[in-house]
Amino acid sequence: MSRSNPRVLSTLERAGGFASAQEVYRLMQREGESIGLTTVYRSLQSLVNDKIVDVLRRDDGEAIYRLCGESHHHHLVCKSCGETVEIEGGAIEKWAQLIAEEHGFRDVGHTAEIFGICKKC
């Protein structure tokens, strides 16, 4: 196992939200940093193991990473124009946790999205 290259973490921080390994790599290239794609993958995996970074999957299957501890939230998205509202989980957080515990699951996470047609559309 290898330890995470600090420049990878720093780049992921700078990226803001979620970013894939490929995106982190391209970002570093663009900023003139010399690094191999392999090292980016290895570093991100290591950060996930250490629970410094969350990983989940895009619809297309690509893995995307983000720093843990950024506030957890969900999205309300307009199917027509794409306008997005960030919303707090509220009741859903408890619901997910409760359901999971009822079935004996641990290490619980969840995803939730609401979509519809916004006022303007």
Place this chain on the structure above:
Amino acid sequence: MSRSNPRVLSTLERAGGFASAQEVYRLMQREGESIGLTTVYRSLQSLVNDKIVDVLRRDDGEAIYRLCGESHHHHLVCKSCGETVEIEGGAIEKWAQLIAEEHGFRDVGHTAEIFGICKKC
């Protein structure tokens, strides 16, 4: 766009839980059915569009498919072994509707998944 090959749906039914496209394909091969992998992919994709099957992603990123029941439901999935429990929306249905209305959205839908590690893993 193509319509789903009925033998693909039939195989997915017979498979029981979730199965990937590759698995459905291998299953059909083993049972002597003559079909192309491309057709399996196309059929599953079509079934997803028609909301006859659910699709989600394994930890390794491979897409897995399963017949969905006729009633709207959500999933509690083990990240390790893939075991899946169907759960009722309950609180989340109201939550999604309420949040959407607060922001003036109509024609509201939602997605929600809970994941974690099951008892056996």
Place this chain on the structure above:
DNA sequence: ACGGTAATGAAAATCATTTTCATTTGTGAT
């Protein structure tokens, strides 16, 4: 039968991710 459209599948292309492996770098002891 004829003409057009949809379905099929083999092969090649794509693309993220992993593996290999040779090279470089860091560390710690002598």
Place this chain on the structure above:
DNA sequence: ATCACAAATGAAAATGATTTTCATTACCGT
């Protein structure tokens, strides 16, 4: 500083799922 050894690095090749191409075949209405 020199040596030895372990860890980190990255280029290139391998992997594996999914998509695309494209030529062939099955199907349907007239």
